[in-house]
Amino acid sequence: MADTPTLPPPLDPREKPILESLQRIRDELTLLKTDRTTYVKSSDVLPLYDKVVDQVELLNDVRIDKPQETNQGWAKLSHVKSTAPLTRITVVDRVLDGCFQLLSLFFMTIGRNNEAPAAYALSSTIKRLLDHLTEVDLYSAKDLVHLSSTLEKLRVIVKNADGTYSEKLITLLANRIEVCQGLLSNLQSRLDRLGGDLPSTHEKLISILRSISLANTKTKFSTSEVQKLQAQAKDIDAQRVDGNFATAAGEVPVGNDVVCALLNKCLMWSGTVLERKGEMPEPFRERYQVLVDIRNKLEKLSLTQAWSLRETDLYDYQRQLDKIDESRVDGNFVDAEGKFAELYVQRTFLYLIRRSYAYIYYLMVSSEPVSEALLPVYNQLQTLRRCLIEVKNSGGVTSPRELYPYSMKLNSIDNMRVDGKFMVGDDVPEGQGSVNDLLAECFELSYDLRVAAESENEPEE
Structure with missing residues (x-):
């Protein structure tokens, strides 16, 4: 999957040969990824890693008198806000990201999961997931527990790798992990606002909402399935007293307004889904089908991954999802004429993207530290x-x-x-x-x- 072609060219003409070298390396990685005639070996991957690091050093030398560009390029790749004046990310930064992303997946493929380069792709996916959870504010404690555990493992891997791999890469990964930790802590603090028995009610509503979204994106829409889920939401609604979730003592717990808003969203979404029956407006139908196909393929891989997955296969799915996710304007999906999508389309697309990233995350953390040859x-x-x-x-x-x-x-x-x-x-x-x-x-x-x-x-x- 090619990178987005609308990125600006190198800001300095001296970066052009670096870009060409990185593109050649990415082509080599892509060819290696698609070659199924033999298994991938460390001797295939490590020289390409060294080549990329050499280009990073050259890029840093070119940008040494322009720290705002060096810092901003690496800050964007590590999802850190730079203190330097804002500069646009260039095609050099994007191709460099593609190289590291592929290398990271190759390290998993050859069984070197517990080494720093392997953390690059996983930390990227965690960042995407956390961004989406923050945006839609629909998540449960279970989501955060697993992400927190994975981040801690990555932190140990990166810490132990100090001196073994490129200092720039280690710094980038450490920064990215801390950014993810900050987002995770913020999400956890949102859950901590729920008092009484509200956490269990909140988790149940999240489950219902996701199940409705899943039913909405199935090939064959089932009205009865959504109606059953809607009935579960109505049962929870019936537990309210004067519109509030009260404790046994008749008190309204902290966070009542949050759970009430989630319940109302659940009831409204079930009604909308029953009305639309999975029908997508024509301007968004093609993109919708792409997202459904990606989700379905990743779901299938999650069931058969031990026997059929080469981790580098995830690269193309990531790039397709990134491209669609990054095509939004002010957070909204737009049609060919630049018109914003209606709420039904918006929520359906966000669910499919989030679900697909979740599958990619699952496939990465399930990857065994064993070469594909073994x-x-x-x-x-x-x-x-x-x-x-x-x-x-x-x-x-x-x-x-x-x-x-x-x-x-x-x-x-x-x-x-x-x-x-x-x-x-x-x-x-x-x-x-x-x-x-x-x-x-x-x-x-x-x-x-x-x-x-x-x-x-x-x-x-």
Whole structure:
């Protein structure tokens, strides 16, 4: 997916060769991304990372006498407000962002998830999600808990990487994480305004609202499904006394107005959705279909990711979503003539974009620190582990013979190792520790089950 073509050219003619070099590197990364004939290796990715860092150094040298441009370019990439005079982000900054985004996803693909470059793409997605949650003010405590945990992990990764990777990249990532933390803290403070039993009511209403939006964007619209969700909202409405959510003592808790406004939005949205029945106005229909297709493909990937996802596949989805999200004017979607979309279109688009970013986030955090070369073995071991745990939780086996299929599979995987390593040709793919630990855990589960079965079958004295 090409970057937005409307960005201004380099501000300094000396940046032109840097732009051309970055474009060539991005083309190399794109070709590597699309090549499915072999797995991606560290030796494919690290030289390209070094090339990008070299161009960053050259860019900094060009802009050294114009700190407002250096600071502003990197500030925009890290989503930090620069104290320097405002300058427009140029195509150089955007292509540089594309290179780092691709490199970040490649680091996940080769199993180096816990190294600083891998944090770039994930922090970008977290920032997008937090921006959307702040904008629409529709989120639950569960949303924030997971994001907070992921940010803390990224903070540790970046801190431990100091001195290992480019100082500029480490600074950019550290700034981006702190910006995300500030947004997260602000969102948490909004939830803290709810008193009494309002947090649980608020969370239930958020769930209903999202379910209505999901029903609204299904290929086949179901009136009965939305009506059931509307009935749930009306049941909550019936709990109000004189229009307020009161405590057992008859007091109106803090945050009552917030939850009442959310309930009213829920009732109004259900009514609008029942009226429109998923029909999108013609000027926005094509863009709507693009967003629905992206959401559906990402949803499918979330179900099959262990077997079908190469993390770099997410790049094209990100770029498509970014382009649509950034096409808004004053926060509103516009048609070809520049007219603002009505509220129904606005809310539907924002839901689809937010949901798609959420899927991308899920796919990134679910990525295993294992090279794609070892994923087939790793996934087989994951399946074996789940089966053995299920057998154990179901009461174990009555005879060691029942464990033969598991033992044979484990031994066949164990025999693939050469000097304790899983090799692919002469290469030792990343993620050896994770695969070996999982293999050891499976052997231990199998051993415990066999010992338990033998003990049961021993004759009593």
